[in-house]
Amino acid sequence: xxxxxxxxxxxxxxxxxxxxxxxxxxxxxxxxxxxxxxxxxxxxxxxxxxxxxxxxxxxxxxxxxxxxxxxxxxxxxxxxxxxxxxxxxxxxxxxxxxxxxxxxxxxxxxxxxxxxxxxxxxxxxxxxxxxxxxxxxxxxxxxxxxxxxxxxxxxxxxxxxxxxxxxxxxxxxxxxxxxxxxxxxxxxxxxxxxxxxxxxxxxxxxxxxxxxxxxxxxxxxxxxxxxxxxxxxxxxxxxxxxxxxxxxxxxxxxxxxxxxxxxxxxxxxxxxxxxxxxxxxxxxxxxxxxxxxxxxxxxxxxxxxxxxxxxxxxxxxxxxxxxxxxxxxxxxxxxxxxxxxxxxxxxxxxxxxxxxxxxxxxxxxxxxxxxxxxxxxxxxxxxxxxxxxxxxxxxxxxxxxx
Amino acid sequence: xxxxxxxxxxxxxxxxxxxxxxxxxxxxxxxxxxxxxxxxxxxxxxxxxxxxxxxxxxxxxxxxxxxxxxxxxxxxxxxxxxxxxxxxxxxxxxxxxxxxxxxxxxxxxxxxxxxxxxxxxxxxxxxxxxxxxxxxxxxxxxxxxxxxxxxxxxxxxxxxxxxxxxxxxxxxxxxxxxxxxxxxxxxxxxxxxxxxxxxxxxxxxxxxxxxxxxxxxxxxxxxxxxxxxxxxxxxxxxxxxxxxxxxxxxxxxxxxxxxxxxxxxxxxxxxxxxxxxxxxxxxxxxxxxxxxxxxxxxxxxxxxxxxxxxxxxxxxxxxxxxxxxxxxxxxxxxxxxxxxxxxxxxxxxxxxxxxxxxxxxxxxxxxxxxxxxxxxxxxxxxxxxxxxxx
Numbered sequence: 001x002x003x004x005x006x007x008x009x010x011x012x013x014x015x016x017x018x019x020x021x022x023x024x025x026x027x028x029x030x031x032x033x034x035x036x037x038x039x040x041x042x043x044x045x046x047x048x049x050x051x052x053x054x055x056x057x058x059x060x061x062x063x064x065x066x067x068x069x070x071x072x073x074x075x076x077x078x079x080x081x082x083x084x085x086x087x088x089x090x091x092x093x094x095x096x097x098x099x100x101x102x103x104x105x106x107x108x109x110x111x112x113x114x115x116x117x118x119x120x121x122x123x124x125x126x127x128x129x130x131x132x133x134x135x136x137x138x139x140x141x142x143x144x145x146x147x148x149x150x151x152x153x154x155x156x157x158x159x160x161x162x163x164x165x166x167x168x169x170x171x172x173x174x175x176x177x178x179x180x181x182x183x184x185x186x187x188x189x190x191x192x193x194x195x196x197x198x199x200x201x202x203x204x205x206x207x208x209x210x211x212x213x214x215x216x217x218x219x220x221x222x223x224x225x226x227x228x229x230x231x232x233x234x235x236x237x238x239x240x241x242x243x244x245x246x247x248x249x250x251x252x253x254x255x256x257x258x259x260x261x262x263x264x265x266x267x268x269x270x271x272x273x274x275x276x277x278x279x280x281x282x283x284x285x286x287x288x289x290x291x292x293x294x295x296x297x298x299x300x301x302x303x304x305x306x307x308x309x310x311x312x313x314x315x316x317x318x319x320x321x322x323x324x325x326x327x328x329x330x331x332x333x334x335x336x337x338x339x340x341x342x343x344x345x346x347x348x349x350x351x352x353x354x355x356x357x358x359x360x361x362x363x364x365x366x367x368x369x370x371x372x373x374x375x376x377x378x379x380x381x382x383x384x385x386x387x388x389x390x391x392x393x394x395x396x397x398x399x400x401x402x
Numbered sequence: 403x404x405x406x407x408x409x410x411x412x413x414x415x416x417x418x419x420x421x422x423x424x425x426x427x428x429x430x431x432x433x434x435x436x437x438x439x440x441x442x443x444x445x446x447x448x449x450x451x452x453x454x455x456x457x458x459x460x461x462x463x464x465x466x467x468x469x470x471x472x473x474x475x476x477x478x479x480x481x482x483x484x485x486x487x488x489x490x491x492x493x494x495x496x497x498x499x500x501x502x503x504x505x506x507x508x509x510x511x512x513x514x515x516x517x518x519x520x521x522x523x524x525x526x527x528x529x530x531x532x533x534x535x536x537x538x539x540x541x542x543x544x545x546x547x548x549x550x551x552x553x554x555x556x557x558x559x560x561x562x563x564x565x566x567x568x569x570x571x572x573x574x575x576x577x578x579x580x581x582x583x584x585x586x587x588x589x590x591x592x593x594x595x596x597x598x599x600x601x602x603x604x605x606x607x608x609x610x611x612x613x614x615x616x617x618x619x620x621x622x623x624x625x626x627x628x629x630x631x632x633x634x635x636x637x638x639x640x641x642x643x644x645x646x647x648x649x650x651x652x653x654x655x656x657x658x659x660x661x662x663x664x665x666x667x668x669x670x671x672x673x674x675x676x677x678x679x680x681x682x683x684x685x686x687x688x689x690x691x692x693x694x695x696x697x698x699x700x701x702x703x704x705x706x707x708x709x710x711x712x713x714x715x716x717x718x719x720x721x722x723x724x725x726x727x728x729x730x731x732x733x734x735x736x737x738x739x740x741x742x743x744x745x746x747x748x749x750x751x752x753x754x755x756x757x758x759x760x761x762x763x764x765x766x767x768x769x770x771x772x773x774x775x776x777x778x779x780x781x782x783x784x785x786x787x788x789x790x791x792x
Contacts, residue, residue, distance in 0.1 A: 220496050306496050337514060348508045351494040353474070356548065357425040358526060360455075360536025361511035368457030369529065369536045370405065371422040371546065384427020384472045 072185040076131040079140060079182055082175070083124030090117025102164025103154050112150065119143050134186035141183055144176040212315045217343040219350045220307040223278045223299040226350060230297055230310075231281055239345035239355060242338060254283075258291075266290035292317045310346070314339055354384065405459045405542035406771040411449035412779075414460060414772050422538065422546035427474035430550030432484060436563040437464035437540050439771070439778055439788045440571060441597050442666070442713045446530070447775050450667060450689070451715055453515055453533040461541030462488035462528040463570040465563060466792075468550075475550045484554035486547050487740035488571045490526040490537065493552035497525075504737035509548065510535045519716065524737060541771055543792055555744040564759040564789060565751055568602070572787075573758045574743035576602025576664070577609075579711035582734035583660035585610045592616040592649060592658035592701060594694040596624035596637075598761045598787045599711060600664035604632040605756055607662075616652060618645055618694075620670060623784040631760040640672070649701045657703035665694035666712025682719055689716030699725050699733075710735035761787040768792055 090097055094113035098105045103113075123143060126136035151169045154160045219226050229235055233246040233254050244265065247255040252272045260266045268289030274282035274296070284294035293316030302309045348356045360369045362376055375383065407417045422431050440463055445451050465485040468478050478484065490510075491503035498506050506525035510516060513523035515533040526548075529539015538545065547554060557566045576599045583591060591607040593600050596619035604615045614635040617628035625637035638648050649658060667690035670676060679691035698708050699722050708731055726733065750756050763786040766774050774788045 218496070220494065220499070340514060344511075344513055347495075348492075352428070352492045352508050352549075354426055354428075356492070356508055356511055356526075358511050358536045358548075359422075359425075359459075359538040359546070360532055362425060366455060366532075367536075368407075368455045368459075369532065370407065370419040370457055370459045370538050373420045375423060375425075379425070383423070383425050384429070384474060385424030386471065386473050 072182060073131040075178070075182045076127050076137055076186060079137065079175075079179060080124045080127030080131065083120045083127065083140060085124075087117040087120030087122075087124060090114060090120060100164070101151070101154075101168035102161030104157075104159045116143075116147065116150075119146075132186065134183045137179055137183035137186060140179045141176065144172055144179055147172050148176070211317070212313065213339050214311065214313050215339045215343050216309060216311040217347050218302050218306055218309050219347050221350050223301055223308045226308045226310060227278045227281070227299050229350060230299075230346075231275070231277075235349075239349050240342045241345070253286075256285075260291075268293070310343065312339055312343060357383075403543040404768055405538070406461060406768070407456075408446060408454055408458045408460055409456050412447060412776075414447065414775050416769050416771055417457070419457075419459065419538075419542075422544050424470060424472045425546065426548055427472040428549050428551050429472040430468050430475055430478055430484075430547045430554065431470040432464070432466040432486065432540075432545050432547055432554070433469045434464050434466040434540055434543060434545060434792055435483075436466070436567045436792070437461050437542075437768075437790050438567060438570075438572075439463075439541070439774055439790070441599060442530075443775070444779050445667060445713060445715070447779060448668065451531050451533075452519070453512075453531045455532060458529065458531075458536075459538035459542055460529045461539035461545075462530055463567065463572065464528075464540030464545060465557075465567050465570060466545075468554075469544070471550060477551050478554065478556070482556050483559060484547075484556055485566050485569045485744065486528075486540065486545070487553045487555075487569075487574075487744060488527055488530075489524075489737060489740055490528065490535065490548050491552055491741055492549050498552070501739055501742045502736075503739040503741040505739075512536055527737075541768065541790060543768065553741055555748065557748065561751070562759075563791075564762060565757060566748065567789065568598075568758040568761070569740075569744050569747055569751075571738065571740065572598045572761070573602050573606075573747055573756075574740045575599050575711055575738040576604075577606040577743055577747060578736070578738045579603040579662045579664060579709050580606035580610050580612070582709040582711075582736075583607065583610075583612075583662065583707050585612050585660065587611055588613050589659040590614045590616065590653050591660045591662065592618060592698070593628075593634075593662045593664055594618045594669075594698055595664035595666075595712060596621070596628045596632075596634075597664065600662070601628060601632040601761050601786075602758070603662045603664050603711065604628055604634050607660075608633040609750065609755065612660075614652075616649065616658065621781060621784075624786060627760070627786060645697055646701055653703070657701050657706065659703055660707045660709060661698035661702045663695045663698045663708065663710045663712045667691060667714045669693035669695070669712075671697075679719070688719040690714045690718050692718040692721065696720065696722055699731065702729075702731055705730045707732045707734060709733075711738070713737075762789050764788040766790055 090113045094110040094117070095105050097113055098109055103109050120143065123136055123139045126139065130136060148169060151165055151172065155162055155165045155169070233248055236246050237243040242258050244257045244259055249255060254270050255267065256270055257265055257267045268285040268291065270283045270285050272281065272283050274280055278299060280296065280298050282294070282296035285292050293314065295312065295314040298311045300309045345355045348354070358369065359371055360367050362372060362379060403419060403421050404416050405419045407415050407419065409415050424431065443460060446454060446460065468480055468482045468484060470480065471478050487503070489504040489506065491498050491506035492508040495507035497503070504525050509526040510523050511526070512532050512535055516523035519533065524534070526535025526537055528537050528545070529541070537548070555569065579599070580591070580603050583589070585591065585607060589612050591612045591614070593603050593607070593615065596617045600617065600619070604617060607615050615633055617625055617632070617634040617637045618640055619625050620639055620641045622639065625639060628634035628637055636652055638645055669691045671693035675693055679688065679693060682688045683691055694712065695710060695718070702708050710733065725731070751758065763784060764774065764777065766788060768790050771790060774790065777783060778785050778788050
């Protein structure tokens with residue numbers, strides 16, 4: 001197959017000398033025997049290099065956690081008290097509140113407000129009882145969502161005072177942001193505590209805002225073939241959906257451009273920090289990266305002549321911090337899924353010669369499984385049709401067709 | 403082109419949609435001459451398969467003439483007449499190398515959705531939900547066939563469409579159902595469901611040496627075809643008699659050596675269990691109604707095999723695991739690895755040992771697809787199998 005030959009061609013060009021294998025690369029150990037714990041980042045090494053991750057230096061991690069912990073708990077208590085107060089107001093003076101937020105004083109509306117009051121008070125009491133647990137704060141977030149939905153309905157009703165409703169919605173949004181922030185911090189602190197006790201998977205407990213993702217796939221090719229293809233970073237955009245281009249600067253350095261949510265792009269320079277042909281490639285972004293990140297890919301022979309097990313670790317500081325990650329998740333841009341999808345496509349390229357496409361999968365987002373009216377821009381001239389660039393004759397002929 | 407599109411529960415329409423295009427270098431475009439409605443299409447029609455979208459082109463049993471090939475397809479030429487297998491398979495991954503084509507590791511671009519529901523993803527399938535790839539199907543004038551260098555099988559012009567069309571799915575599916583029973587001389591095989599797949603399972607069980615085949619269904623006309631065309635020795639109408647008692651009688655108390663479930667997730671049954679499963683399914687407490695499967699397990703002889711080729715989608719309730727474990731039953735199942743069976747089965751047809759067209763009861767035009775779905779669903783006019791010609 002032509003594509004496969006082309007592939008081999010590009011990968012041969014980049015045979016680079018063995019580079020620096022850092023003793024500090026903790027995952028040179030096989031995946032199975034590796035501690036899936038958190039101890040790992042505390043060993044330091046290139047992966048845990050704090051300058052790539054905003055926030056607290058790692059050394060201060062433990063003592064620092066205690067401090068932010070109590071700070072977050074203070075915030076939680078504040079939110080709990082706020083909830084109790086607002087809830088009480090909703091319960092005993094729903095009429096006054098309805099006027100304040102611009103909603104008509106009808107029985108239905110007042111009953112809804114009273115019910116919301118009960119909910120607020122329940123969350124508030126829960127938080128005050130367990131200010132270290134994120135669950136009750138999350139219940140506030142859920143409540144906020146309900147409030148916003150109700151306000152949206154009120155806004156659409158011509159019986160409401162729309163200016164007042166908008167002001168109320170703005171206030172709720174502000175509180176929602178605080179609730180989310182508080183809940184996520186509490187969640188992270190709980191993870192951190194689990195991490196210290198060694199039970200939490202490292203992947204779930206990145207330090208100071210970083211996100212760690214790990215995925216593995218088995219590719220029916222030798223470790224040498226798989227390594228060679230990956231080692232030429234220019235190949236990566238073929239199967240990494242969010243990567244636009246990688247330019248190789250020299251043996252160690254490269255420049256990466258990726259698309260980010262909402263159509264923007266992010267760029268960074270990266271350097272290879274470990275390179276063991278047929279076994280491992282590790283890289284990290286350099287100072288000034290839009291999204292500080294580091295990654296490693298390991299290649300190990302699969303048992304039973306099944307090719308190569310490819311394990312990718314990616315650690316990065318998402319734009320917008322953990323709130324950014326949460327929002328990205330809401331919009332289906334979850335990084336873990338991205339890496340999994342990228343690996344699926346990597347396997348397709350290695351085994352079949354190209355990324356496998358369906359009528360629906362060539363579109364971003366959902367699309368009916370029917371042929372496209374026109375090929376998306378990025379596929380034009382790249383689909384492998386013999387007729388590329390000219391009209392296919394059969395469809396317009398007398399036989400069949402439209 | 404014209405294509406049969408899904409528009410929601412109990413709604414299909416023949417719409418104008420764009421002509422298919424080559425999307426990968428190993429694709430071919432086929433002008434479809436004959437296509438069929440499969441019993442499993444009724445699961446889509448009835449709304450039991452998740453991840454369907456309005457406008458999805460249906461159909462996974464089709465054949466026709468190659469009109470365009472991608473530049474990496476060396477084995478097919480424009481003008482070749484081909485039958486296309488329903489699972490899409492790359493031929494390169496470990497599963498394909500092991501001839502487990504319906505488990506192809508590369509042909510489902512939406513593998514992540516299937517992984518959420520099933521743990522791991524099987525192969526992509528034409529016209530069968532986004533979870534299984536989001537591929538446009540073959541109840542249309544044209545179809546794009548990925549991995550055309552692996553799947554489609556060329557057929558001589560001498561053999562009519564109706565003789566070879568079912569190599570795409572139901573003949574190999576029934577055959578694999580019988581093959582999984584590891585049939586030995588003297589074996590008695592019971593088949594739940596005398597639909598087209600069940601008929602082929604019965605005929606295949608006979609081809610593979612089963613001494614007696616017993617058909618179980620509720621429609622007399624289907625049981626009659628089983629007796630007259632598929633080689634069934636005895637038939638049981640479960641609306642009229644107890645399946646368990648009758649099977650015991652017919653097998654000297656042992657139970658059948660192998661039981662084939664050719665029914666799947668929308669089984670019908672007697673009042674009580676049927677009402678129970680129907681209600682649970684309606685309340686989303688289980689996705690599938692495993693009435694035939696439970697019965698097959700309970701009926702099977704000690705140490706026997708239960709072969710499941712009826713389609714299941716999700717979760718079932720009251721699965722008699724105690725019966726399976728304590729009585730050393732073997733359960734075998736899978737979407738058919740069609741590519742593995744097409745060549746040998748084409749030989750059977752060529753040698754005149756079987757003529758698969760015996761299941762066809764209705765012939766129509768592509769434009770008639772909506773009426774044909776309705777007719778097939780309600781088993782009107784003694785409908786067993788609908789073929790649509792272009």
